[in-house]
Each structure stands twice: as structure tokens, then as C-alpha cells.
Amino acid sequence: MGAERFETYVSRLEGKSVAVVANQTSLAFGTHLVDTLLAQGVEIKHVFAPEHGFRGVADAGAYVSNTKDPKTGLKVYSLYGKNKKPNYLQLEDVDIVLFDLQDVGVRYYTYISTLHYMMEACAELGVELMVLDRPNPNGFYVDGPVLQESYSSFVGLHPVCLVHGMTIAEYAQMINGESWLAESVKCELSVIKCLNYEHTDYYELPVRPSPNLPNMASIYLYPSLGLFEGTIVSVGRGTASPFQHFGHPSISSEYSFTPKASLGASAPKLEGKECFGFDLKEYGIDSMPQRKELYLNWLKLSYDQLNKEHQFFLKNNFINLLFGSDRLQNMIKSDRSIKEIRASWQEEKAEFLETRKNYLLYEDF
Numbered sequence: 312m313g314a315e316r317f318e319t320y321v322s323r324l325e326g327k328s329v330a331v332v333a334n335q336t337s338l339a340f341g342t343h344l345v346d347t348l349l350a351q352g353v354e355i356k357h358v359f360a361p362e363h364g365f366r367g368v369a370d371a372g373a374y375v376s377n378t379k380d381p382k383t384g385l386k387v388y389s390l391y392g393k394n395k396k397p398n399y400l401q402l403e404d405v406d407i408v409l410f411d412l413q414d415v416g417v418r419y420y421t422y423i424s425t426l427h428y429m430m431e432a433c434a435e436l437g438v439e440l441m442v443l444d445r446p447n448p449n450g451f452y453v454d455g456p457v458l459q460e461s462y463s464s465f466v467g468l469h470p471v472c473l474v475h476g477m478t479i480a481e482y483a484q485m486i487n488g489e490s491w492l493a494e495s496v497k498c499e500l501s502v503i504k505c506l507n508y509e510h511t512d513y514y515e516l517p518v519r520p521s522p523n524l525p526n527m528a529s530i531y532l533y534p535s536l537g538l539f540e541g542t543i544v545s546v547g548r549g550t551a552s553p554f555q556h557f558g559h560p561s562i563s564s565e566y567s568f569t570p571k572a573s574l575g576a577s578a579p580k581l582e583g584k585e586c587f588g589f590d591l592k593e594y595g596i597d598s599m600p601q602r603k604e605l606y607l608n609w610l611k612l613s614y615d616q617l618n619k620e621h622q623f624f625l626k627n628n629f630i631n632l633l634f635g636s637d638r639l640q641n642m643i644k645s646d647r648s649i650k651e652i653r654a655s656w657q658e659e660k661a662e663f664l665e666t667r668k669n670y671l672l673y674e675d676f
Contacts (some may be wrong), residue, residue, distance in 0.1 A: 313443035313480070313503035314339040314411050317351070320441065320503050324353045327406040332359040332390070332429055336413035336445075336518050344411055344443070345383060356405055357386040359397065361412060361425040363521045363575075364389070391421070395465065396428035399436065407439045413520045414479045416449035417534045418458060419466040419633050422520075423482055427468050430486055434496040441501045444480035444672070446514035448530050451676055452476060452603035455534070456656035457663050458635030466632050472656075472663050473605065473635065474534045476510065477670065484670040502672065509674040513600060522575025523553035528595030530554075535599075535606040536591075538639070541630025542623055544613050545570055545586050549579025555595055557609060558588025562616055566590050588613075607639075607649050614643050 337344040365387045412422045433440045455473025480502040547553040549570030564587040570579040631637045
């Protein structure tokens with residue numbers, strides 16, 4: 312991991328005031344990066360934490376407040392809630408920001424939005440940002456539509472495919488290179504690459520990147536099942552297998568689960584209701600890595616079963632922010648085939664692949 316290559320960057324931190332963007336995934340040889348750097352005499356001024364917090368246990372979308380790390384005594388500023396972009400006071404005495412978060416390679420996973428706003432703040436204040444890179448566990452393919460600008464939000468800021476196939480350092484280079492920061496400012500960016508990684512590699516995460524992605528089956532299924540978050544269907548938040556099954560009380564199936572309040576899912580969708588659906592744990596680990604594509608059949612199947620009696624898509628149209636346009640919702644409502652839906656994004660995907668080539672740091676698939 313980039314964070315583990317101490318010989319390439321720790322000397323560059325000497326005499327500097329450092330801030331770190333980190334969470335529970337920010338490990339170097341099994342020890343948290345913040346603890347290791349403090350032990351090496353690096354002056355860490357404070358820490359910034361993304362969605363789910365510094366220890367990674369907050370619910371998805373839950374407000375995360377500023378706090379103090381009990382182990383180190385460092386101030387932890389939340390970058391999720393009201394303060395998604397660092398302010399002047401939080402960066403005024405900082406010379407360099409280290410960014411070390413484990414991403415999962417999906418546009419609506421918010422760590423890349425946190426990256427964007429940190430880069431923007433650093434660019435505006437003349438602070439260097441150093442990305443300590445990590446492999447992308449879904450980095451072996453690219454698929455899905457490119458986000459349309461009118462659907463930009465914190466769950467999708469940039470015109471990239473839904474599964475973008477880049478590490479977080481490659482993504483940072485694209486943000487800079489494509490002038491996506493406000494007023495086209497450029498961030499002073501440096502990157503510490505991973506060693507011996509290629510995009511064809513299947514990388515198993517040692518730590519869950521967020522509370523509801525507990526294993527590799529959930530991470531491989533996440534790009535496809537995440538779209539259910541814009542519907543009335545549960546993806547198993549509040550169960551032992553989030554993002555490894557899906558269900559609803561009105562789906563016709565023998566398999567069932569019942570969501571209950573739990574750590575990382577304090578008020579899960581359909582809490583306390585028996586949901587019938589499909590168990591995808593084995594499919595997720597055995598088949599999804601070989602498919603190398605978004606799998607929309609489950610979404611269409613659920614719509615066909617439920618929409619006669621229920622309004623399938625949430626009234627807030629969250630599905631459009633997740634997908635990056637209203638195309639998916641409209642095509643499913645119009646009974647278009649999966650083949651037609653997939654065909655609708657192939658041209659924009661091809662254009663994105665060409666742009667993506669300019670920012671790759673590792674051998675591609």
C-alpha cells in the first residue's frame with residue numbers, strides 16, 4: 312500500500328504541519344497510519360474523517376460530528392454533515408494533507424466526493440495534498456452510464472462511469488486533469504503508488520471499508536445492489552449480510568430475512584418486517600467477479616413484481632442521483648429490456664475509457 316512505503320514520503324513530512332484524512336481502513340502493516348506517523352515523530356495537527364466517521368461505525372448518511380480521538384487526543388473534523396469541505400480555520404496552519412481512504416470503485420461511494428472537496432480546499436489555500444494509494448477491489452472493469460451534470464450530488468459529483476475502474480490516486484489525477492474543481496483551480500497533488508498492483512488483480516480488503524460492506528461478496532455486489540437504495544426494496548441493512556441479499560414483504564420467494572436495528576444501521580429500511588427475496592452470498596463471491604458488469608436483472612425483476620401494488624421508486628427520485636440520470640427509471644417504467652438499457656450507455660462508456668487512460672498509474676485490463 313502507498314501508506315506502507317514510509318521511505319518514500321515520511322522524510323517529506325519533516326518540519327511540516329500535517330493533517331490526515333483517514334478512517335478505520337487507514338492501516339500500514341496492521342497499525343493505524345496516524346499512530347505510526349506519530350510514533351515516527353510526524354507532527355499531525357488533526358484528522359479529517361469521511362462518511363461513517365474516523366472509526367467507521369456511523370450509519371450511511373448519518374450526521375457525523377466533530378470529536379476527539381480518545382487514543383491520540385487529536386481533534387477529528389468530520390467531512391460528512393454540514394462540513395463536507397474543510398474551511399480556512401481547519402487548514403490555516405497545515406502544510407500538507409495526507410489522504411488515505413480505501414475506496415471501492417463505485418461513483419456513489421462518497422469517499423471520492425470527500426476527495427474532491429479536500430482537493431478543492433487545498434487548491435484554494437495553497438496546501439499540498441498527498442494521496443497514499445490503495446488498490447481498487449472493483450478496479451478490474453468499467454461499466455455503467457456516465458453521470459449527467461444536472462444530477463450531480465454528493466453521491467456522484469463527476470462525469471464518470473458508475474463503476475470507474477480507477478484507484479483513488481488515479482481518480483485524484485483525473486479530478487485535477489479534467490478541471491473539475493470549482494473555478495478550475497488545480498490542487499498541488501502528489502501520489503504514493505502501490506507496489507506490484509495491476510488493474511487485473513483481484514484484491515481482497517483486509518478491513519471493511521464501511522459498516523455495510525463486510526466482505527468481498529458485498530463489495531462485488533455493491534455496484535448492482537446499491538441502486539436498490541433508490542427503491543422500496545431492502546438490501547439487507549440491519550441483517551448479518553448487507554448487500555448480499557435483497558427483499559421486500561411483497562416479493563414472491565421462499566427465502567426471507569428481517570432487518571433489525573444494529574451497529575451501522577440504526578433504522579434500516581423495512582425494519583422488523585419479514586422481507587422475501589434472494590440470497591446472493593455465493594453468487595456474489597463466485598460469479599460477480601467474472602461478470603465484470605453491472606447486473607440489473609434483479610432490479611427489473613423486483614420492479615415487475617412490486618410496481619402493480621406499490622410505488623417502486625422512492626418519491627425523492629434518489630435512484631436518479633445514484634444512476635446519474637433519469638434514464639434507468641424511465642426505461643424500466645417503459646418496460647425496456649436489460650439489453651436496451653445496457654446499450655444506452657455504451658457510447659459514453661467508450662468515451663470515458665479513452666479519457667481514463669490519461670490518468671492510469673498501473674497496468675490496465
